Amino acid sequence: MILMNDFQSEPIEIREAMMLATQRVFNSGHYVLGEELQKFEQIWAQTCRVAYGLGVGSGLDAIEIALRALNIGPSDEVITTPMTAFATVLAIIRAGATPVLADIEPDTALLSIQSVRRCLSPRTKAVLLVHLYGQVRCMQEWLDFCNSNDIALIEDCAQAHLAQWQGQYAGTFSRVGTYSFYPTKNLGAIGDGGMVVTNDETLARKVVCLRNYGQSQRYHHSELGMNSRLDELQAALLIERLKWLPEFTRRRREIASAYHTGLCHPKVRLLALPQEKSSHVYHLFPIVCEHRNELQAHLQANNIQSLIHYPIPIHQQEICRSLARDPHGLINSEYHANTCLSIPCHPQMSNHDLSQVIDVINSFK
Ligand SMILES: Cc1ncc(COP(=O)(O)O)c(C=O)c1O
Known part of the structure; x- marks a missing residue:
């Protein structure tokens, strides 16, 4: 059978490197929010040429946390596509905001800017653009559109690791981009994982706080956050998988x-x-x-x-x-x-x- 994904046939070198990475984590005795995560966040941020990468529990959580970090929630509308993974829309709803669905372009299956224009309302706070199938297109048009309507642009890059538009990586055009490391993604973990990328220091701090129960410093909670941390084991495995x-x-x-x-x-x-x-x-x-x-x-x-x-x-x-x-x-x-x-x-x-x-x-x- 010719499969859609075939992890069993990956080079043996990857498997060996992942086994060593697993041992490294066991030997460290530190399993959550440790050095492997810090290292992977740095490497992924450098790879995307962005200032901050913040590891979270999944691509779904990455979108919810990004929205909440932008203060988008109840009474706000977020326009996105109906041709996406359910998680894209679920994240908007979980952030407390209202999704509004715009149509796609037939030749790419990506969000149509004309349709998005028809979905605008005084409550619109953001466009959540999905780089579907691994495509990044028309970014200048999206930036101009969002700037002229004074709304945020958020990039869902779950399917677009290393995709570029005019030399710039997916997730770095807007204030915030989100990634998934679900196993079948182009960069996949051996379980769930996600990342928020941003150049904005304030936003990065808020993401760090939200992913860890809204804790701004130990035992001090400034937000009602989540438990959504990319664990050391997945981070260590992702460091190895990223090399390929x-x-x-x-x-x-x-x-x-x-x-x-x-x-x-x-x-x-x-x-x-x-x-x-x-x-x-x-x-x-x-x-x-x-x-x-x-x-x-x-x-x-x-x-x-x-x-x-x-x-x-x-x-x-x-x-x-x-x-x-x-x-x-x-x-x-x-x-x-x-x-x-x-x-x-x-x-x-x-x-x-x-x-x-x-x-x-x-x-x-
Ligand atoms: C476009 C898109 N957004 C979001 C997600 C959610 O990612 P995760 O499965 O890591 O929660 C996925 C993956 O299914 C996806 O393909």
């Missing part, structure tokens, strides 16, 4: 490029190529096909796994049916949910597997 990220990202791009060259079925459409001087990190490689379910069955019959990101847009989730949205509707999101299919695009995929996927899709009847 550039090579793994290069391989993802190679696979994506082969798909762009090789896939040529008249009923299959690919999403847009990255913009000039920008890079895509292909966390996922979705294709679009009106006969998506039949195509998925054809892949399955040929031992190729595929997944749908995402089959149910947020506004069609049972618990979210009453969420506010673009008055023109969310037609593009609904179409994308019905037609998108993510095909294998992971660094362990062999060239043989890659040709197999291309041949099987091109032979779809």
Whole structure:
């Protein structure tokens, strides 16, 4: 079976380095908020070229904490996309704010600025931009839009580790960016993890306080915070896994490029190529096909796994049916949910597997 992710086939050197890292943590006798976390936060901040990286428990928590650190909460509206992981919207609700859903662009599945404009209200406090599938696009337009409307921009980079727009890394365009290190992410832990990145010292202090019960100094609580700390073991493992990220990202791009060259079925459409001087990190490689379910069955019959990101847009989730949205509707999101299919695009995929996927899709009847 050609899988969507294949951790078992990772180089043995990674496994060995992770075993040593585990031992390092055991030997330290310090398991939460210690040196491994500090080191990983520094390395990830340096990698993204940002002043602060603050490790938290998950990508979901990173977004909630970022919103709360910006003082966004009850009576505030945050505009985002319905074509995302449920966590993006859940984080807004958990912060006490109100999500408002705008539609996407059909050629990228990213948030549409025209639709966001229709969602603005006097209560709008932020746009939560999701760098979906590993794409970062049009950042100057988003910065200008948010500045001119006096609202914050927050970047959900859970799928965009090392993605750049005009030489600048995802998560560093706005006051605050958030990452997930869920195992299947481009940089994944061996469990849950997340990070908030920012250049703003005040915001960084608030994140540090919020992730640790709202404690500003030992036994002094200035906020009603959370327990959301990236533990030493995950930080130590992430330090080792990060060493492989550039090579793994290069391989993802190679696979994506082969798909762009090789896939040529008249009923299959690919999403847009990255913009000039920008890079895509292909966390996922979705294709679009009106006969998506039949195509998925054809892949399955040929031992190729595929997944749908995402089959149910947020506004069609049972618990979210009453969420506010673009008055023109969310037609593009609904179409994308019905037609998108993510095909294998992971660094362990062999060239043989890659040709197999291309041949099987091109032979779809
Ligand atoms: C776009 C997006 N945002 C947020 C999250 C939440 O991250 P986590 O699973 O670490 O809570 C995910 C991961 O599922 C995601 O893909």
